[in-house]
Amino acid sequence: MRKMYRFDNVDCAHCAQKVQEAIKKVDGVRDCVLNFLAQKMVLEFDLADKEKVVAEIIKAARKVVPDFELLI
Amino acid sequence: MKKLSFKHRTIKAIICLCVFIFLLIFFRFYKINKWLKFSMYFALYLIIGYRVLIKAVKNLIRGQVLDENFLMTIASIGAFCLSDFSEAVAVLIFYEIGEIFQSYAVNKTRKSIFDLMQTPDTVFVERNGELLEVDPYEIEEGETLIVRSGEKVAIDGIIVEGNAFADAKALTGESVPYKVSVGEKILSGILVSGGILKIKTTKSFENSTVNQICEMVQDVSDKKSKAEQFITRFSKFYTPIVLILAFITLIIAVLFKVSFQNALFRSLTFLVISCPCALVISVPISFFGGIASASRQGILIKGSVFVEKMAKVNNYVFDKTGTLTKGEFKVLGVYPSENTDKVLSLATLCESVSVHPIASSIKKEKYQIDTKGYLFEEYSGKGVKCYNSTREVLCGNIAFMLENGVECKETESVNTLVFVAENKKLIGIIEIGDELKRESVTTVKTLNKKGKVSILSGDRKKVVEYYSKLLGVNNYKYELLPEEKAKELDILLGNKDSVVAYVGDGINDTVSLAKADVGISMGISGADVALEYSDIVLMRDDLKDIVKAQKICKKTVNIVKQNVVISLGIKFLVMLLSAFGFANMWLAVFADVGVAFIAILNAMRTFKKINK
Numbered sequence: 001m002r003k004m005y006r007f008d009n010v011d012c013a014h015c016a017q018k019v020q021e022a023i024k025k026v027d028g029v030r031d032c033v034l035n036f037l038a039q040k041m042v043l044e045f046d047l048a049d050k051e052k053v054v055a056e057i058i059k060a061a062r063k064v065v066p067d068f069e070l071l072i
Numbered sequence: 073m074k075k076l077s078f079k080h081r082t083i084k085a086i087i088c089l090c091v092f093i094f095l096l097i098f099f100r101f102y103k104i105n106k107w108l109k110f111s112m113y114f115a116l117y118l119i120i121g122y123r124v125l126i127k128a129v130k131n132l133i134r135g136q137v138l139d140e141n142f143l144m145t146i147a148s149i150g151a152f153c154l155s156d157f158s159e160a161v162a163v164l165i166f167y168e169i170g171e172i173f174q175s176y177a178v179n180k181t182r183k184s185i186f187d188l189m190q191t192p193d194t195v196f197v198e199r200n201g202e203l204l205e206v207d208p209y210e211i212e213e214g215e216t217l218i219v220r221s222g223e224k225v226a227i228d229g230i231i232v233e234g235n236a237f238a239d240a241k242a243l244t245g246e247s248v249p250y251k252v253s254v255g256e257k258i259l260s261g262i263l264v265s266g267g268i269l270k271i272k273t274t275k276s277f278e279n280s281t282v283n284q285i286c287e288m289v290q291d292v293s294d295k296k297s298k299a300e301q302f303i304t305r306f307s308k309f310y311t312p313i314v315l316i317l318a319f320i321t322l323i324i325a326v327l328f329k330v331s332f333q334n335a336l337f338r339s340l341t342f343l344v345i346s347c348p349c350a351l352v353i354s355v356p357i358s359f360f361g362g363i364a365s366a367s368r369q370g371i372l373i374k375g376s377v378f379v380e381k382m383a384k385v386n387n388y389v390f391d392k393t394g395t396l397t398k399g400e401f402k403v404l405g406v407y408p409s410e411n412t413d414k415v416l417s418l419a420t421l422c423e424s425v426s427v428h429p430i431a432s433s434i435k436k437e438k439y440q441i442d443t444k445g446y447l448f449e450e451y452s453g454k455g456v457k458c459y460n461s462t463r464e465v466l467c468g469n470i471a472f473m474l475e476n477g478v479e480c481k482e483t484e485s486v487n488t489l490v491f492v493a494e495n496k497k498l499i500g501i502i503e504i505g506d507e508l509k510r511e512s513v514t515t516v517k518t519l520n521k522k523g524k525v526s527i528l529s530g531d532r533k534k535v536v537e538y539y540s541k542l543l544g545v546n547n548y549k550y551e552l553l554p555e556e557k558a559k560e561l562d563i564l565l566g567n568k569d570s571v572v573a574y575v576g577d578g579i580n581d582t583v584s585l586a587k588a589d590v591g592i593s594m595g596i597s598g599a600d601v602a603l604e605y606s607d608i609v610l611m612r613d614d615l616k617d618i619v620k621a622q623k624i625c626k627k628t629v630n631i632v633k634q635n636v637v638i639s640l641g642i643k644f645l646v647m648l649l650s651a652f653g654f655a656n657m658w659l660a661v662f663a664d665v666g667v668a669f670i671a672i673l674n675a676m677r678t679f680k681k682i683n684k
Contacts, residue, residue: 011178013353014140014307037181037360038290063134066127 001045009067010036019068022060028053078179081172085165088120092165096158106155113157117148121164138311140347147343151657154333154340159657163344170665174353177672181357184364184679195219195226198270208277217271225262228280229271231255236267242282243595244370244611261285285367288374288609297376299632303348303355310348314647318342321651334653341650344660351639354671355632361678362628369681370611371621372595378607381589382625386523387564387572388618391557391584392531392539394429394577395594396516396615397506401433404487404505415492415500417441422458422467422492426450430490433504452580453530453553455490466493469532471551473498486538488531508542515615516543522622526564528557530580554580561587575618577602592618628678635671642667 010016016036023032023041028049034041045053054070061068095116099109118125128141136142144167151160194205196218203218208226211217216232219225224242237249242261249265252258258271261282277283296304318339325335359376366373373379390396406412420439423431425448449457455468457476466476470491473480478493483501490502519525526547529536536550549560561584564572574581574588585591585605593606594613603609610617646663649655 011175012349013356014347014349017304017307017352035290035356037178037356039182040290064136066130 001050002042003045003050004040004042006040006071007061008039008069008071010039010065012036015065018064019061022064023057026053026056026060029057078172078175081168081175085120085168085172088116088165089169091116092158092161099158110152110157113161114152117152117161117164120161120168121148124164124167138315140311140349143311143315143343143346147340147657150336150340150343154337156337156657162658163661166661166665170349170668173665173669173672174349177353177357177676180676181360181364181679184361192224192226211273211277213273213275215273217273219264219269219271221265221267223264225258225260225264225269225271226280226282227271227273227277228258228260228275229273230257231269232272233270234268236269237265239263239265240611243285245368246370246612285372288372295375295377297359297380299355299380299629299636300359300376302636303352307348307352311346314342314346317647317651318346325653330653337656338650338653341655341657341660342647344657345643345646345650345664347664350643350664350668350671351636353668354635354639354675357672358628358632358635358675358678361676362624362631365679365681366621366624369617369620369624370595370614371617371624372609372611373621373625374607374609378590379625379628381571382573382608382622383629384571385573385590385622387526387570388519388523389526389528389561389564389572389574389584389588390516391574391576391581392527392529392536393506395575396512396527396539396543397508399429399506399577401429401488401504401506403433403437404503407483407501407503411500413439415502418465418494418499419467419490419492419502421446422448422456422465424448425458426456430488430504431456434490434502464495466496467491469551482532482534484534486534488535508539509615511614511616513543515619516545518619520544524570528552528560528584530554530557554583557581558583558587565589573618575615576606581605592621624678631674631678635674638674639667639671 010019013036016034020032020034023029023034023043028046030044030046032041032043043057058068058070095112124141125145128139128145131139132142144163148160148163151157151163193207195208195211197204197206197211198216198218211227217225217227217229221236231252231254233254235251235253238252238258239247239249240259240262241247242263243259252269258269259282260280321342322335322339325338326332359379362379363373363376373382393399403416406415416434416437417439419434420437421441421443423434424441424443445460446458447460451457451468451472454475455466455472458465458467466473466478467490469489470480470482473491473493476496478491478496478498480491480498483489485503488504488506490504492499492502516525524547525545527536527540527545528549530552531550533550536548540546540548552560557580561572561574564570565587571589573590573592574584575592576585577594581593582601582605585593585602590608591606592608592610593602595603595609595611608621642663646655646660650660
């Protein structure tokens, strides 16, 4: 299942790459494509429990960029 | 940590820079106690650099050792230990200045897309006779929108009341006001003037043109451009490799009997160079800037990968009808003329179910017909069959006639011909005229100089030959069914060196648009479905924009290449100098920040409008 999310506070291209890699490693995420200039990302989910995966994604992203915010 | 406003950061940085320069000059002329000197520099260091230091510690705890904050911290602390106080402070001051500039560039880039696309936060609707101000996202299909003079239409719809002037400047980049009135379609993003319009919405806000355009242009494309793939892979390896080099430098320097202090200094300098910032940020900014600039000129490019491809296009394949020609058909005449009425009424009956432009032109003749009791079958690229228990009417091209057992002959006409037969007997031929678009000849002439131009059409040989000669095109194929068009495209795509752009208006084009390296469609007259499958949309329906689009893409790609060469080149140079002891931290930081500066400024050149 694919869904697009908007996010904020990622202003460095290098950080954006690291965030993308970190999110890809989260359990339940099949793929993640991130565009930091547009502040959007498309996620492809593996599992049905989206809520839990989203929480993990935010956690993983914040390890790289502490101020990362997902706009729902 | 509290986020400092952009302005605050800049002011603070400038003040610190001034204090720093002052201290430099001061300490040159006045001998001061070492510890006093240290504490003054250290104080400045903390003031400008505390965010970097805190981030370094925070990220280290999370396991990020290769974080640039951490590396800068080590480099500067190392400098302090070596008594190079001014170097340590310089590193953090210039790093901060670099970060500020980077932030500024990112913000400006993001805003560039929204300039003309701004839609209001609230719009007026009429519900149950009441005028309400609501959030556009809440409005459903079928609601009545009120748009006053000076306001932009927020949602696609049809005008149900009022007269005014419409300006599609936000969509096409050109300000050409035109009259609109009841019954006409109106797109979101259009600026209304000289009146009030009541519009019945045909879509939701999210699906309306302006929003779709914004989304399209900011597409999170699955396919990253080659340049972006390169920097992704590059930056993964860059930092670790530079660190290894730093270590190697240290060891080699010690082996060559260089003083430990000196050797350490050189390695620390490497740490400062280990941030790939300049390169990594300039590439996305360049592409985004190019795409934003194009959209302001009425050209929508759906992603950076298409900017790269469009820059390399050397094969231009055109659909004829509706792309090179206006697609506004007109009935020119009927042969034999005695049968005009019968022929046209039979044709009107047949084409009553078709939405093809040819059908529209026949229907414009306004013959009254009764479709009761008839069954219809439409054959794409051929014609329409209409029949009941006593009668069969066929309306279509010569291939359609021959297939169905109607005897007929080709004629010398250079216009589109519609043959009409009743019960397998040819009753007459309708001659339908179309016109070349004003800019077709000049555009094809220009493109012929840049590469190969071809025309693929489903129309008759005589027509296609005629138009091709007018345009100066030698490669043309006629009487093609949609599947055959796609096959022809496959042949062109098979050639390794050709990068093929297909230009169409969407009717029977989607396969070709999708297959081509770059699919280009018309925005205003093109079918909705074509917009989905194409990679570049010409909002002005102007073929000259193909040339313009290619110019913008070439310029953007050039700027990206320049930035890659400049950033890598200068970094390697400084690394070499550092390894041999000819560079100090000043130079390293300057090189880093300076290069980022240059790369970003260069990238922002893509924002500028191309003037021709």
